Structure formats: structure tokens, C-alpha cells
Amino acid sequence: MATESVTAMPISWPPAWPRALDEVVGESPLHGNYRAIPEDFQVEEVLGFAPEGEGEHLWLWVEKRDLTTLELVKRLARICGVAVRDIGYSGMKDRVAITRQWLSVHLPGREAPVDLSEQLADVPVTLLEQVRHPRKLKRGVHRANRFRLRLTGEVVRDPGVERRWQWLCDHGVPNYFGPQRFGPGGRNLIKARTVLERGWRKRDDREGMLLSTARSYLFNMLLARRITEGNWAAALPGEVLILDGTASQFVADTIDDELQGRLECLDVHPSGVLWGEGRLVSRAQAAACENALCTEEPILCEGLQRAGVRMSRRPLRVRLHAPLLEHDETALTLSFELPRGAFATSVVRELMMHSSL
Incomplete structure (x- = not known):
């Protein structure tokens, strides 16, 4: 079996993985x-189900800009006065991007801070919706991600x-x-x-x-x-x-x-x-x-x-779901949905060359 084109340890990074x-x-x-x-890379989490409306966990639908998911988790834990382990999220979203995703906070018997939205806005994060659910949001439970x-x-x-x-x-x-x-x-x-x-x-x-x-x-x-x-x-x-x-x-x-x-x-x-x-x-x-x-x-x-x-x-x-290509004189705009765990960068690298791909 031919293996000469794929080496165990690349000399430079990233490896020259072949394009199809x-x-x-x-x-x-x-x-x-x-x-x-960040506006060039927009991601929206597709959960695939709806929170039930009651329970010990407060689920938050948020939009973040130029911020990692873990940075948001730590910030949210401080604002709500809980441990980081009490914060749940399904997927890690990119930093240099505008992303929408769900997070959960374990708040049994108490409400979130009344100024939660204002405190998150300093990060900057926009609180779009909050709703209760009986269980913590677990890793990898969302169905897909929608990209633009x-x-x-x-x-x-x-x-x-x-x-x-x-x-x-x-x-x-x-x-x-x-x-x-x-x-x-x-x-x-x-x-x-x-x-x-x-x-x-x-x-x-x-x-x-x-x-x-x-x-x-x-x-x-x-x-x-x-x-x-x-x-x-x-x-x-x-x-x-x-x-x-x-x-x-x-x-x-x-x-x-x-x-x-x-x-x-x-x-x-x-x-x-x-x-x-x-x-x-x-x-x-x-x-x-x-x-x-x-x-x-x-x-x-x-x-x-x-x-x-x-x-x-x-x-x-x-498979690319709901794919759309918009082409004008200054830019290509791609819209598509991928199942969780798949990377939009794998789509991009088939279309263009870039030092990070």
C-alpha cells in the first residue's frame, strides 16, 4: 500500500493534506x-430540540464576537456566582467569528442576576433568549452548525x-x-x-x-x-x-x-x-x-x-446541507450546514489556498 505521500510527522505546519x-x-x-x-465567519448552532421551559438549569441562547467558548464560560460563571463545572455547552465555537450557541447554568432555586444581559454585553456577548430546562447542556448534543x-x-x-x-x-x-x-x-x-x-x-x-x-x-x-x-x-x-x-x-x-x-x-x-x-x-x-x-x-x-x-x-x-454560493466582484459568500463535528475550514480549503489551511 502506497504511503510515501503521507508522513508521520510533517516538517512544517499545517501538513500538506491532499485536496480531493x-x-x-x-x-x-x-x-x-x-x-x-469576525463578520467574515458566522456560525449558528442548530440544537435540534427545544428546552422544556422549567427546571434547575437556565439555558442561554447567546451571540458572541471575537471570543472563545471557554472564555465565555469563565465569564458566565463569575457573573452567576457558580463554578465553571456548573456551566454546560454543546460545542466549542471559533474565536475570530460571530457565533450563536446555547449554554446552560445550574441555578437551582434561584434566578440569574437581573443585570445578566448588561454584564455579558461588556464581553461582548448578546443575550438573545433564556429558558429553563431540567438538565445540563452536554457536550456534542447539538445536531448541526449553520455557516455563512x-x-x-x-x-x-x-x-x-x-x-x-x-x-x-x-x-x-x-x-x-x-x-x-x-x-x-x-x-x-x-x-x-x-x-x-x-x-x-x-x-x-x-x-x-x-x-x-x-x-x-x-x-x-x-x-x-x-x-x-x-x-x-x-x-x-x-x-x-x-x-x-x-x-x-x-x-x-x-x-x-x-x-x-x-x-x-x-x-x-x-x-x-x-x-x-x-x-x-x-x-x-x-x-x-x-x-x-x-x-x-x-x-x-x-x-x-x-x-x-x-x-x-x-x-x-x-454532505453540505442547504448550500448556497453568492458571487460578486469583491467576495464569495458561502452558506451551508454541516453536522456537528465537521469543520467549515475543510470546505474552504477545497476552494482556495491559505497559509493556515
Whole structure:
């Protein structure tokens, strides 16, 4: 199996993960800019259910600008006089952006400060709605994220950009973890490698960020290889396929015409392993491709197993929901929805070149 195009440790950061569209279009995209100002990158969390209206937890629907989710959590804890652990949120949203998301505050038997909205406005955060719910907001429970992105620079004049966009709408997007997962210059990956080599301890990684970083890097390596080999959107013998929009999965030992049709209409997606302790569900050629990670990155793979992280799966591609491209003389504006866990930067990097992508 060819592996020469994907190295275990990149010389520079970010790694030159291959684009799916370069071979399709026949050339790399032009350079562009994104997120020059927070207004260029807008994200709205799609929860998928409504708070019940009563309970010990106050749920807050907020809009933040140029602020990380964790910074907002700490600020909210101080304002409400609670511990950080009493604040719940579903997803980590970007800093250089305008984002809307839900947070919860455990306030049994008492109300929020009467000037909560005014105090949050100093951050700056706008309180849009507040409602009670019986339970804390847990990580990863929202259904999707809705994006509106503004791209500028040479990409606006790229004659192939609309073709690239339409191809992504029709065939899906490589489901890479975005560069923000790895920290500036890949620092989180360097820390993860050090911690996993000596043996992971909870006190070194309270939120499990380094474990997540290692798993994300291994997944990106696997996806990069599959793109290089031209089978990232196809099903290999023994492939674990995931039903679009769900966690349902099954192993495909043989690929018949019916299954091929489902792959082509994005009803099911090939998947890759998120490494950890346990047994690979994939078989045959698909399993051999995933097992190769142990040879290429033994420190990360063995360290994750010793840490007790449970092996799981992630789709190799993701569908764009409600996609829209608006094109004028100064900018491209993209609107689309992605399931939770997918990165808008993976869409952007297929359309343009940028030093951070």
C-alpha cells in the first residue's frame, strides 16, 4: 500500500493534506482570505430540540464576537456566582467569528442576576433568549452548525471556483479535522505526542484535548491516504459505512450495484477509525489500511490504547446541507450546514489556498 505521500510527522505546519478537488479540476485553487474580521465567519448552532421551559438549569441562547467558548464560560460563571463545572455547552465555537450557541447554568432555586444581559454585553456577548430546562447542556448534543462565510482575494476571480463548489455539493467534502484542532503551529500535537509517549494522565489533560488531538491527526492521515489513492468516497471491501445524518453503521464485505448507488447519492459514507482501545470493526482491505497507522504512528496509537480511549468511527466525507454560493466582484459568500463535528475550514480549503489551511 502506497504511503510515501503521507508522513508521520510533517516538517512544517499545517501538513500538506491532499485536496480531493485538485485532481478533479486538474489544478490547485487560487489564494484567498477568510476570517479577516469576525463578520467574515458566522456560525449558528442548530440544537435540534427545544428546552422544556422549567427546571434547575437556565439555558442561554447567546451571540458572541471575537471570543472563545471557554472564555465565555469563565465569564458566565463569575457573573452567576457558580463554578465553571456548573456551566454546560454543546460545542466549542471559533474565536475570530460571530457565533450563536446555547449554554446552560445550574441555578437551582434561584434566578440569574437581573443585570445578566448588561454584564455579558461588556464581553461582548448578546443575550438573545433564556429558558429553563431540567438538565445540563452536554457536550456534542447539538445536531448541526449553520455557516455563512465570506471569502476575498484572488479566489474571487478564480474561473474554476464555481465548478469546485458544485462538485462539493454533488459529491461531498473530505471530512478532515480542521487546523484549529491542533493548535497554533501544531503545538497540541507536539504536546499529545510527549504525553502519550510517557503515559497519559488525567491531570495532564483535564479536558481530554490532547487525546482528541492525537485521534484527529491519525484520522487525517488515514483520510489523506484514501484521497491520494482515489478511494476516499468509495467503499473498500470490509468498509464500515455510516448512514448520512446518523450514527448507524454497517460493514460492507461486498459492494453491489444497490450499495454503489447509495454511495453516489450520499445516502451512506465510508468511514475511518478514531483510534483507541478495542477491536477494529472494519475488515479485509479497509482494516489493513487502518492498521497501517500503528506502524506509522506507534507512539500515538499505543498511547491512546493505554489511555483507555474507546475506538470509534467518523465518516470520511460529509454532505453540505442547504448550500448556497453568492458571487460578486469583491467576495464569495458561502452558506451551508454541516453536522456537528465537521469543520467549515475543510470546505474552504477545497476552494482556495491559505497559509493556515
